[in-house]
Amino acid sequence: MTAPLLEVRNLRVEFPTRRGTLTALHDVSLTIQPGEVLGMVGESGAGKSMTGAAIIGLIEPPGRIAGGQVLLGGRRIDNLPYDQMRHVRGRQIGAIFQDPLTTLNPLYTVGRQLVETITTHLPLNPAQARARAIEWLELVGIPAASQRIDSYPHEFSGGMRQRVVIALALCAEPRLIIADEPTTALDVSIQAQVIALLKRLAREKGTAMLLVTHDMGVIAETADRVAVMYAGRIIEIGPVRQIVKHPRHPYTEGLMASIPPLDRRVERLAAIEGSMPRLSAIPPGCAYNPRCPKVFGRCLTERPELLDAGTTQAACWLHADG
Amino acid sequence: MFAFVISRLLQAIPVMLTVSFISFAMFTYVGDPVSIMLGQDATEAERAALVAQLGLDQPFFVQFLKFIGQAVQGQFGLSYRLSRPVAELIAERAPATLELALCAAFIAMAVGVPMGVYTGLYRNSILSRFFLTFSLIGVSLPTFLIGILLILAFAVGLGWLPSFGRGDVVQIGWWSTGFLTVSGLKAMILPAITLGLFQLTLIMRLVRAEMMEVLRTDYIKFARARGLSNRAINFGHALKNTLVPVITIAGLQLGAIIAFAIVTETVFQWPGMGLLFIQSVGSADVPVMAAYLMLIALVFVTINLIVDLLYYAVDPRLRIGKGAH
Numbered sequence: 192m193t194a195p196l197l198e199v200r201n202l203r204v205e206f207p208t209r210r211g212t213l214t215a216l217h218d219v220s221l222t223i224q225p226g227e228v229l230g231m232v233g234e235s236g237a238g239k240s241m242t243g244a245a246i247i248g249l250i251e252p253p254g255r256i257a258g259g260q261v262l263l264g265g266r267r268i269d270n271l272p273y274d275q276m277r278h279v280r281g282r283q284i285g286a287i288f289q290d291p292l293t294t295l296n297p298l299y300t301v302g303r304q305l306v307e308t309i310t311t312h313l314p315l316n317p318a319q320a321r322a323r324a325i326e327w328l329e330l331v332g333i334p335a336a337s338q339r340i341d342s343y344p345h346e347f348s349g350g351m352r353q354r355v356v357i358a359l360a361l362c363a364e365p366r367l368i369i370a371d372e373p374t375t376a377l378d379v380s381i382q383a384q385v386i387a388l389l390k391r392l393a394r395e396k397g398t399a400m401l402l403v404t405h406d407m408g409v410i411a412e413t414a415d416r417v418a419v420m421y422a423g424r425i426i427e428i429g430p431v432r433q434i435v436k437h438p439r440h441p442y443t444e445g446l447m448a449s450i451p452p453l454d455r456r457v458e459r460l461a462a463i464e465g466s467m468p469r470l471s472a473i474p475p476g477c478a479y480n481p482r483c484p485k486v487f488g489r490c491l492t493e494r495p496e497l498l499d500a501g502t503t504q505a506a507c508w509l510h511a512d513g
Numbered sequence: 514m515f516a517f518v519i520s521r522l523l524q525a526i527p528v529m530l531t532v533s534f535i536s537f538a539m540f541t542y543v544g545d546p547v548s549i550m551l552g553q554d555a556t557e558a559e560r561a562a563l564v565a566q567l568g569l570d571q572p573f574f575v576q577f578l579k580f581i582g583q584a585v586q587g588q589f590g591l592s593y594r595l596s597r598p599v600a601e602l603i604a605e606r607a608p609a610t611l612e613l614a615l616c617a618a619f620i621a622m623a624v625g626v627p628m629g630v631y632t633g634l635y636r637n638s639i640l641s642r643f644f645l646t647f648s649l650i651g652v653s654l655p656t657f658l659i660g661i662l663l664i665l666a667f668a669v670g671l672g673w674l675p676s677f678g679r680g681d682v683v684q685i686g687w688w689s690t691g692f693l694t695v696s697g698l699k700a701m702i703l704p705a706i707t708l709g710l711f712q713l714t715l716i717m718r719l720v721r722a723e724m725m726e727v728l729r730t731d732y733i734k735f736a737r738a739r740g741l742s743n744r745a746i747n748f749g750h751a752l753k754n755t756l757v758p759v760i761t762i763a764g765l766q767l768g769a770i771i772a773f774a775i776v777t778e779t780v781f782q783w784p785g786m787g788l789l790f791i792q793s794v795g796s797a798d799v800p801v802m803a804a805y806l807m808l809i810a811l812v813f814v815t816i817n818l819i820v821d822l823l824y825y826a827v828d829p830r831l832r833i834g835k836g837a838h
Contacts, residue, residue, distance in 0.1 A: 249737055273743070281740030288738075293731040296750050297830060307749075308739045343829040359739060 194265065195222035196399050197246065197367055202259035202269075204238075204245050206470075213470040215241050215254065217423045220497075223367065228393065228400045230414030230431065232407065232446065234467050237420040239403045243369040245269070246401070247284050248276045263367070282312040285360035285398075287389075289372040291352035295344035301328070301355045302340035305362055312363035327358040331388060350381035354388065361392060368393065368400045374409065382406075386413060407450050411435050419443050422467055422478035429503025439500035440507045441485045477508070485509060521821060525814040530581075532810035536803035537580045549593050549797070589804035594796045599804045603786060608688045609679055610778070610785030614771045616701055617709030621770075622763060625713040629720025633728070634747060644717065651714030656773075660707040660780035667703060675700045677782040708777040712766045719762055723755035730754075756827050764820035768813040 204216040216238050223229045231239045244250045246261055248269065261269040268279055280286070288294045296304060305324035309315060315323060321340070328336035331354040333347075344352055353373065360368055370389060374382040390413050393400050402414055410417055410431065417434040419427040419442065427440040438444045445463040465482040474480055480490040489508045500510035547563050548555075564570050568579060583589070589599035628648075632641040651659075668676035680696030682689040691697030727733060728751055736746045775787035782788065786805060793801035825831050 247738060249734060277737075277740045277742065279740070280738055286735070286738035288731055288735055290731060294735040296732040296736065296754070298753050298828060299750070300829075307741060307745065311739070311741055311745075345830045356735070359735075363740070 193224060196225045196227075196264060197221075197223040197401075198260075198262040198265075199242070199246065200260045200262070202242070202245055202261065203257045204241055204250060204254060205257040206254045210471065214257075215423055215470060216245065219259070219420075219423075219425055221418055221425065221428065223399045223401060225366065226393075226397045226399055227416065228390075228402055228414045230410035230417040231401060231403045231420060232405055232410055232417060233420035234405070236467060236470075238423040239405075239420050240371050241423075242420070243286070243371050243401060243403050247280055247286055247369055249280075249286075278312070281308055281360075281365065282363045283365050283367065285363070285365035285368045287353075287356055287360045287368060287370040287373045290376040291349055291356050292376065294356050295352060295359075297344055300341050300343055301347070305340070305355075305359060308359055309362050324358075324362065327362045328355070330392065331355070331358045333358075350377055350385060353377060353381075353385050357385070357389060357392070361396065361398070364396065364398075366399060368398055369403070370400055371403045372405070373402075374406070375404070382409070389413075407435070407446065419446065422473055423470065424478070424506065425497065426479070426507070427500075427503055427505040428497065429505075433502040437502065439503050439505040439510060440479075441483050441509070442479050443505070445482075445484075477506070518818070518822070521818050525818070528814055529807070529810060532807055533581055533584055534577065536584075536806045537577050539799050539803050539806075540580075584804075584807060589807075590800045592793070592798050592801050594793065594798040594801075599800045602789060602801060603804055603808065604687060605689075606784060606786045606789045608690060609783060610771060610774050610787060612691060613701065613704055613708060613777070613783060613785060614767065614774055616705035617707075617770050617774075618712065618763070618767045620705055620709040621712035621716055621766070625716030626720050626759070628713075629717040630724055630747070630752060632717065633721040633724025636725070648714035648717050651710045652718075656707060656711065656776045657780050659710055660703070660777055663703045663707055664780075674703050676703070679784055704777050704781040704783055707780070708770055708774055712763075712770060715766065716759065716763060720755055720759055723758055724751060727751045727754045753827070757824060760823050760827065761820055764816050764823070765813075768809075768816045771812050772809045 199219060199221050202216055202219040203214065206213045206215055219238070219242055221229065221242075231242065233239050241250070241254075245256055248271070250256065256269050259269070260267055263279065263283055268276065271279065295301065302321065302324055305327060306317060306320045309320040309323050310317065313320070313323075325336050325340055328340060333339050333351060333354055339347075344355070347355060353376075357373075360370075368389075373389060374385050377385060386409055389400070389402075392398070402410070404410060414431045416429060417427075417431050418425045419434070419440065421442055427434065427438065427443045429439075434443060435447060438447050442463070445461070448461040449463065451460055463482055468474060468478060468481070474491075476492050476494055477483070477486075477490045478494075480486050483490065487508070489511075493508070495506045495508050495511070497504040497506045498510045500507070547560055547567075547569070551559055551563060568576060571579075587600045591597065592599050592602055595602065628644050632644050635641050664676045667674045675696070678700055679691050680698070680700035681694040682691050682697055683693040691701055733746060733751055736750050741750075773787075774783075774785060775791055777783065778785045778787035779791055786808070789801060790805045792798075793805070
């Protein structure tokens with residue numbers, strides 16, 4: 192095994208509030224190899240996006256990293272001062288956000304936004320940066336790129352804007368991309384195109400990716416490995432095939448069962464009963480115990496760590512014996 | 514673009530008509546021009562002759578149309594008080610007011626915008642709190658009090674600056690400017706601060722609120738994720754996005770500054786249109802009052818038009834018929 196590109200160790204993110212401190216992420220540990228795509232799934236509020244934000248150092252105050260480390264290529268980046276961290280952002284780690292309608296500054300042309308990103312990170316003069324920007328627009332599939340470069344974001348459709356966002360995230364050639372629900376805000380017909388584009392570019396450029404989504408279909412066809420999050424923890428992590436076909440954690444099983452099968456008709460989709468606990472009211476023991484169909488005594492009192500469960504790692508007492 | 518300007522101009526017509534109607538109504542209802550011009554002891558025959566000469570015996574709307582016809586040409590008749598053409602009086606006084614208003618607006622923008630940006634970026638710093646407290650004072654103290662306090666401190670107490678008047682002015686064609694002499698510049702300082710202070714605090718609070726709003730948006734977060742420098746984010750991406758509402762308010766405030774320079778001009782005996790207006794009110798000099806009223810309406814309408822055009826310069830989303838969608 193080669194040295195991981197990204198290593199997150201026991202990351203803990205806290206939000207001080209008037210009623211006490213809420214812990215949004217507990218002990219999150221993961222690694223991403225160069226060129227690897229790690230999918231991250233879970234319900235809204237499970238901490239998927241928070242993990243991405245913590246890695247790139249953009250947690251909204253008053254939230255803060257309260258423990259753990261983030262290492263990029265073996266170098267710690269979670270404690271860098273703003274001015275050093277900004278050379279990591281964009282250059283080493285690119286980010287793609289959910290809603291392309293709001294991620295682009297409406298008052299600047301897409302060309303200007305690309306050129307400023309390129310000249311911030313790469314030793315190119317404005318003319319070279321502009322040529323590079325046009326190349327990127329072509330790469331992400333914007334027709335007539337050399338003319339569209341001087342258009343404003345509102346002159347593009349949603350799908351085209353997300354392509355521009357992808358170009359912006361990749362134009363300084365980062366080694367890792369954090370794609371936070373990159374297709375959630377798009378039409379279904381566009382989603383597949385954008386995912387295919389992202390996948391192709393990441394492969395061509397050898398860029399690793401943390402793909403945050405709640406779309407298991409996207410995960411199944413894009414990711415190499417998957418991390419499943421629940422209530423601020425990773426509760427199962429493993430190769431995508433194993434997670435999809437043979438999930439070991441009851442929550443992952445529930446997630447997989449809620450995907451409609453294509454090969455037969457079903458009257459009702461299986462859904463997981465109840466909802467994820469609020470951060471301020473996480474039950475003792477395993478956070479999933481109120482909803483778990485396989486709950487037993489130990490789950491109510493003792494919280495399971497990630498345990499080897501055959502082909503994946505799962506935080507579940509069912510696999511206490513390995 | 515051209516169609517937009519035309520439609521805005523057409524919208525301005527009813528506004529101007531309404532204001533001119535009010536101005537015109539003043540002639541009829543504020544005092545009696547005939548007795549003002551002839552005095553109390555004129556005979557009935559003299560009165561009738563003057564009424565006929567002034568056209569006051571004609572139907573109301575005919576008089577109104579005549580009034581508008583002349584107003585369009587800049588004719589507002591003779592001042593009752595000074596017996597000189599009103600247009601001439603106003604033209605004489607306008608440079609003083611416009612220079613004062615421009616200085617006040619400049620101070621308000623040049624100080625208010627940076628203060629707003631600072632307080633928006635560093636919400637909890639001591640300096641921000643000081644600025645905010647200071648702005649409360651600026652908003653809540655009445656203009657005349659600020660003027661008098663400034664006079665007390667800098668003219669009476671320290672003796673650095675003059676307490677009234679415009680100082681020496683230089684005549685350039687019909688325009689008289691106080692910018693070219695030391696005494697003119699010194700005389701400008703206190704009135705300009707007095708007039709601009711309220712707008713300054715208003716602009717500061719507006720910029721601050723807008724900055725805080727914009728800094729929370731996704732595109733600012735994305736700009737950070739792209740690794741842009743703080744400077745590029747705060748002063749390029751964020752500030753530009755705060756400008757649209759700031760331009761609106763600043764534009765409207767410029768109109769207000771010109772219109773409400775009356776108080777400041779009175780406090781500092783500034784020889785501008787506001788002082789002329791106050792003096793005219795004192796002696797029921799209706800032609801001057803009417804002309805002033807219409808001029809102020811014209812200023813507001815014009816500034817609104819300019820503000821709308823500035824939006825186009827700042828916000829590309831408003832420019833139509835460009836690019837594909």
